Amino acid sequence: MDHITGLGHLAIKVKDLGASLDFYRDRLGLKEMHRLVRDDGTPWIVYLRITDLQFLELFPGAEGDRAPGPNANGTNHLCLTIDNLDIAAAKLEKAGIALTSPIKSGLDGNRGAWIEDPDGNRIELMEMAPDCLQYRAIAALKQQTV
Numbered sequence: 397m398d399h400i401t402g403l404g405h406l407a408i409k410v411k412d413l414g415a416s417l418d419f420y421r422d423r424l425g426l427k428e429m430h431r432l433v434r435d436d437g438t439p440w441i442v443y444l445r446i447t448d449l450q451f452l453e454l455f456p457g458a459e460g461d462r463a464p465g466p467n468a469n470g471t472n473h474l475c476l477t478i479d480n481l482d483i484a485a486a487k488l489e490k491a492g493i494a495l496t497s498p499i500k501s502g503l504d505g506n507r508g509a510w511i512e513d514p515d516g517n518r519i520e521l522m523e524m525a526p527d528c529l530q531y532r533a534i535a536a537l538k539q540q541t542v
Contacts, residue, residue: 484521
């Protein structure tokens, strides 16, 4: 499927838009790009910037108080890549966001840690190693197309 050029956005339903904006925008540092509002003026979607081409969409009005557990069918987690995980973890702690797992190296060669948003959505923070499995696999794919 060569016509797919990237992942544009991930959309999540949130119980409390204010709490989610506090988490993602104010403490995690994602910039609010714009909002779509309903005819009555209430927010329908809030777009937060991950990169210039990737967004997180927050949809208020979720049912239930927590996201499904890690073994539920459906999306399991969101992974955000981080330049320096030690610095990011210190900033998160200062912002009142606790790691739900310690920083450790994964089988893919990358360093990672986990946090949760106010709705219990799991977020992986990953510091990509220069020689990680993902980069080696990309290099191998490029060799196959040469």
